[in-house]
Amino acid sequence: MLDARDLHVTFNAGTPIETRALRGMTLAIPSGQFVTVIGSNGAGKSTLLNAVSGDLVVDSGRIELDGVDVTRQPVWERADRVARVFQDPMAGTCEDLTIEENLALADTRGGRRGFGRAVKAARRDEYRAHLATLGLGLENRLEDRIGLLSGGQRQAVSLLMASLRPSRILLLDEHTAALDPRTADFVLQLTVRIVAEHQLTTMMVTHSMRQALDVGERTVMLHQGQVVLDVSGEQRKGLDVPDLLAMFERVRGEQLSDDSLLLG
Amino acid sequence: MSLYTLLGALEIGLIFALVALGVLISFRILRFPDLTVDGSFPLGGAVAATLISAGADPFSATLAAIVAGAVAGFVTGWLNVKLRIMDLLASILVMTALYSINLRVMGRPNVPLISEPTVFQLLQPEAIVDYVFRPLLLVLIVIVAKLLLDWYFATQNGLAMRATGSNGRMSRAQGVNTGWMVLGGIALSNGLVGLAGALFAQTQGGADISMGIGTIVIGLAAVIIGESILPSRRIFYATLAVILGAIIYRFFVALALNSEFIGLKAQDLNLVTAVLVAIALVLPLLKRRLVARKAG
Numbered sequence: 001m002l003d004a005r006d007l008h009v010t011f012n013a014g015t016p017i018e019t020r021a022l023r024g025m026t027l028a029i030p031s032g033q034f035v036t037v038i039g040s041n042g043a044g045k046s047t048l049l050n051a052v053s054g055d056l057v058v059d060s061g062r063i064e065l066d067g068v069d070v071t072r073q074p075v076w077e078r079a080d081r082v083a084r085v086f087q088d089p090m091a092g093t094c095e096d097l098t099i100e101e102n103l104a105l106a107d108t109r110g111g112r113r114g115f116g117r118a119v120k121a122a123r124r125d126e127y128r129a130h131l132a133t134l135g136l137g138l139e140n141r142l143e144d145r146i147g148l149l150s151g152g153q154r155q156a157v158s159l160l161m162a163s164l165r166p167s168r169i170l171l172l173d174e175h176t177a178a179l180d181p182r183t184a185d186f187v188l189q190l191t192v193r194i195v196a197e198h199q200l201t202t203m204m205v206t207h208s209m210r211q212a213l214d215v216g217e218r219t220v221m222l223h224q225g226q227v228v229l230d231v232s233g234e235q236r237k238g239l240d241v242p243d244l245l246a247m248f249e250r251v252r253g254e255q256l257s258d259d260s261l262l263l264g
Numbered sequence: 265m266s267l268y269t270l271l272g273a274l275e276i277g278l279i280f281a282l283v284a285l286g287v288l289i290s291f292r293i294l295r296f297p298d299l300t301v302d303g304s305f306p307l308g309g310a311v312a313a314t315l316i317s318a319g320a321d322p323f324s325a326t327l328a329a330i331v332a333g334a335v336a337g338f339v340t341g342w343l344n345v346k347l348r349i350m351d352l353l354a355s356i357l358v359m360t361a362l363y364s365i366n367l368r369v370m371g372r373p374n375v376p377l378i379s380e381p382t383v384f385q386l387l388q389p390e391a392i393v394d395y396v397f398r399p400l401l402l403v404l405i406v407i408v409a410k411l412l413l414d415w416y417f418a419t420q421n422g423l424a425m426r427a428t429g430s431n432g433r434m435s436r437a438q439g440v441n442t443g444w445m446v447l448g449g450i451a452l453s454n455g456l457v458g459l460a461g462a463l464f465a466q467t468q469g470g471a472d473i474s475m476g477i478g479t480i481v482i483g484l485a486a487v488i489i490g491e492s493i494l495p496s497r498r499i500f501y502a503t504l505a506v507i508l509g510a511i512i513y514r515f516f517v518a519l520a521l522n523s524e525f526i527g528l529k530a531q532d533l534n535l536v537t538a539v540l541v542a543i544a545l546v547l548p549l550l551k552r553r554l555v556a557r558k559a560g
């Protein structure tokens with residue numbers, strides 16, 4: 001489970017382009033829950049994700065994964081707890097390595113990497129079986145360079161890689177945004193299947209309100225570096241995109257009037 | 265060209281094959297433009313020659329040269345990873361510092377090895393003449409180095425190093441401490457170059473302060489020539505390619521310098537190098553055009 005408390009991140013502090021990306025962000029995700037995160041540009045979605053992954057060090061606040069404080073741990077040190085799929089299909093895999101080498105790399109995520117053979121014969125059969133479930137014919141291309149694959153195929157492999165080893169949280173960073181609609185849909189369905197299969201605690205950032213409501217069991221909306229809306233259960237079932245949009249407008253409006261009160 | 269010059273070209277080609285393997289690790293696998301080699305090559309030579317002329321056993325002296333080269337590489341990596349100095353600049357700083365250090369190690373601009381024993385003399389059987397035995401032993405050393413690298417890059421640790429150069433962000437997300445991988449990789453690379461320097465000093469009659477000039481260019485030339493004749497991203501072929509590249513490079517240099525009708529002399533070496541590298545760089549393009557013309 002994820003427990004992020006009172007996170008603050010400010011970019012370019014003390015300069016005219018100072019940006020307060022996170023302003024007391026607090027979010028807890030219980031084990032096994034699939035949460036979708038939405039918000040406009042600059043709401044703090046990516047910042048939150050990068051703070052949890054360790055790509056970014058928060059100015060203040062505390063991040064716990066299953067009770068372990070990871071706030072100050074660099075990315076590679078918390079990798080045994082955090083699995084991740086990037087937005088850019090090129091970013092999540094090593095194009096110079098073969099498909100099986102990429103899988104082998106993910107197979108030792110967060111573990112000790114010694115001088116044993118990276119791609120073991122016994123594991124190769126398992127990789128083949130995993131790849132076969134994608135239905136892309138990749139099980140016959142284990143020794144192909146992953147750079148030869150299309151963006152959608154690489155993203156599908158990235159998802160597989162993220163689920164090879166157990167994780168405390170799976171971070172999905174708009175991982176379908178760079179794909180064409182059909183492929184995006186395929187990768188999304190795959191995501192739902194893999195998350196359900198392994199009962200992964202998941203945080204999916206998305207630009208699409210439709211996507212945010214269709215998958216997962218809880219939706220969180222961010223605005224100005226804080227959680228402004230948090231719906232789940234029955235309340236969420238009845239929601240549609242226009243409702244969400246209306247809520248979003250209302251939140252933004254309130255924020256504006258807050259500011260006007262301050263200024264007035 | 266006589267058999268003697270041919271074997272001489274092979275001998276130097278094989279020594280620079282070790283440099284080329286080092287350059288393959290830094291420039292290609294880690295994508296770290298490392299010029300330290302211009303300093304670590306003479307460092308290897310200086311350490312080995314000084315120790316041998318002081319009476320040390322040539323094998324221990326060669327081992328010390330490898331360690332010295334690795335330490336030089338480690339310093340470059342450390343400046344880059346821990347102090348955040350740009351990779352190219354970090355390597356230039358170490359290369360510059362090594363010029364002084366090499367003079368300190370030798371205590372003078374050169375240390376000759378004329379009557380002192382070398383690893384080649386100690387291992388040479390009665391039945392084989394020295395100019396045949398030297399390339400033979402070097403072939404063995406290069407093959408062992410190549411196979412060790414092939415083995416390492418197939419291990420989990422080696423795979424993490426390859427991933428570090430290919431996609432650092434993804435590697436970190438997979439739990440790879442990429443900083444240490446760069447440190448280790450550049451140390452490994454310069455350890456190989458130190459070995460090359462030590463063997464160079466022991467085959468060419470000693471170490472000289474200027475023996476490192478242009479090492480990186482020759483190493484890169486070998487890598488580029490190798491890649492253009494045997495293009496492959498598989499480690500087994502990549503290591504084989506740069507070894508062949510180094511030998512072919514020396515062979516063509518010997519050919520150019522020893523052909524009376526061209527009229528080239530030893531001072532034209534760098535010009536020949538530049539022309540060879542340019543040809544190797546253009547070769548793949550010409551090949552593509554030829555294929556396209558045939559297809560069209």
